[in-house]
Structure formats: structure tokens, C-alpha cells
Amino acid sequence: MKRSSTINVGEGLRPLPKKGRREIQAFLEYLKAERNASPNTIRAYHQDLDDFCGFLAGRTLRKTDLGILRVYLGSLFQRNLSRATIIRRVAALRVFFRFLSREKSVPINPTFALRSPKSERNLPAFLEISQTLSLLDETLKKGVSRFPLRDRAMLELLYSAGLRVSEMVSLNLTEIDFVAGLARVRGKGRKERLVPVGGTALAALNEYLSSNERTTDAPFLFGNRFGGRLTSRSVERILKKYAAACGLSGRITPHTLRHSFATHLLEAGADLRAIQEILGHQNITTTQVYTHLSTKHLKEAYKNFFPRSV
Numbered sequence: 001m002k003r004s005s006t007i008n009v010g011e012g013l014r015p016l017p018k019k020g021r022r023e024i025q026a027f028l029e030y031l032k033a034e035r036n037a038s039p040n041t042i043r044a045y046h047q048d049l050d051d052f053c054g055f056l057a058g059r060t061l062r063k064t065d066l067g068i069l070r071v072y073l074g075s076l077f078q079r080n081l082s083r084a085t086i087i088r089r090v091a092a093l094r095v096f097f098r099f100l101s102r103e104k105s106v107p108i109n110p111t112f113a114l115r116s117p118k119s120e121r122n123l124p125a126f127l128e129i130s131q132t133l134s135l136l137d138e139t140l141k142k143g144v145s146r147f148p149l150r151d152r153a154m155l156e157l158l159y160s161a162g163l164r165v166s167e168m169v170s171l172n173l174t175e176i177d178f179v180a181g182l183a184r185v186r187g188k189g190r191k192e193r194l195v196p197v198g199g200t201a202l203a204a205l206n207e208y209l210s211s212n213e214r215t216t217d218a219p220f221l222f223g224n225r226f227g228g229r230l231t232s233r234s235v236e237r238i239l240k241k242y243a244a245a246c247g248l249s250g251r252i253t254p255h256t257l258r259h260s261f262a263t264h265l266l267e268a269g270a271d272l273r274a275i276q277e278i279l280g281h282q283n284i285t286t287t288q289v290y291t292h293l294s295t296k297h298l299k300e301a302y303k304n305f306f307p308r309s310v
Helices: 019-035 038-056 066-078 084-100 129-140 148-161 165-169 199-209 232-244 254-267 270-277 282-293 295-305
Strands: 182-188 192-196
Touching: 019 038, 019 084, 038 066, 038 084, 066 084, 084 295, 129 148, 129 232, 148 165, 148 182, 148 199, 148 232, 148 254, 165 232, 165 254, 192 270, 232 254, 254 270, 254 282, 270 282
Parallel strands: none
Antiparallel strands: 182 192
């Protein structure tokens, strides 16, 4: 199998370690060429495998066995890394060594009997409908931002379509169908899906695109003050500013709006499968985390529909 010698996995990453450099390079190229992995996925694997090879020190990948992997797993716990990070590291090692075994770069796959810690069932943070509307309305107030129309369109779209922030900043003008009320979104694994966009978000988009805040003819939907494409990190900073302005406490991120979107749909009676399709979840179990209806909502449903509730 012919592969190129280099791969661009993103800026800001340190060079690959000497031990395992060739194997990691080949693996990242495989992810990009044959698994159609996104830059974010490749970057995450790069960081995880870089950490593991740093732990190996003078040892080689060919001599890595289950005992070494267990010692590495223990070191991750000693560093007080989150359980989610440790689970991701174990998953990365499994995929990596499976690849090396298939390529005959290691004699056996040492991750075969490696057990991963169980994931914590953390409920996603979400906003109540009143809090969400308060946040969106904050964009109408003067003095909060130099680009209020852009910010309103951006936040309305995040909430209306339940998008990941990376999906939203990647959108181009041609991917919004204003007549059908749909957006063509490229999600994880670069899989495309069509998601509905509400009338309020479409109106906000129209207002922004026809305003003097839109100062470029570039194809992307949302731009920054320098005329370039808006980044995910910039969106996070903008949202944080509006959340503080309207008095919302706690950590509010673009993903909070995605969680809120899914929770509000579910509480209104939407089908879980439909929510799965809109969110772009490959597995229904990922979507089932949104079945955490509030106690108030459950009590109201019980009172309204159970014949002997009173």
C-alpha cells in the first residue's frame, strides 16, 4: 500500500517522538486516506499516541506487551486525568495496535486483553427554554458586540439545528437552503446530513447576510473582523460573553446549546430516532443520554396522562 511520507495534522502539535514516529505517521495517513477521518480526529490520535510513545521511553512498539499497557494505564490515573480522557487513550491504542498488527509491524496485538475503565454516565448540561431565549435575546442589545446580527444568526443557527460548533463554522453559503429550510452539514467522519433550520434562525441569517456586517464575498457563512472564516474558539468566546451579559452561571459552551436543542425536542415529545438523525449520532445509545427529563416535566406528564394520578 503506497502512502505519502508526511501528513498535515494541524498546527500547534509538537513533532512526533523518535520512537514510533514511522508507525504513527503511517497510521495517521491510513486514517486520513482510508477512514476519511476529520482533522480533529487525526489531531486527537496524534496527541494520544504521542503521549504513549513518550511513556515508552527507550522501549519499542514491537516489545510492548499487556504489562506495559497496564502500567501506562495506571500512570494516566496517577496524573488525575479525567475518566473520559483515559477511555479515549485506551481506544486510540486499540485502533493503533490493531493497525500495526494488520501491517505486521508488531508480532501480536497487546491490547486484546486490555480492559478500559467504565465511562461515567454524566448528564449533559443544558439550558431551560427560558434561559435559552434570554441568551438569544441578549444579542439584540446594543453595546455587547460589534457584530450583533452575525452573533444572533450564529447562535440561533446553533440552537435551531443542534449543530456542533465545528459543523457550523464549516458551513458555506451554498449549504443553506432558505426555501426548504435545510442545512447541508458535514459531521464526524465527514458524513453529510440534512438538518432542518427554524424560521427564526433563517430570518436572522437573512438579516445578517444582507447587512453591512457581512464585508466579504467569501463562500463561508460566518466571517471574523479580519475577513476570514470564524473559528470554533472564537464562537466559544463570543457565546461566553453573551452568557455573562445575561447572567447565566456555570460554563456555557456551544455544545450546551446543542444539548439544550435535543433536550427541548425530547421534552416536547419528539421521537428519539428523529433526534438521532438530526444530531448525526451514529448510535442511538449516544442520543439516549437526552432522556434525562426534569422531575417537573415527568410529574406534569404523569399528572396529565395517568388516569389515577389524583
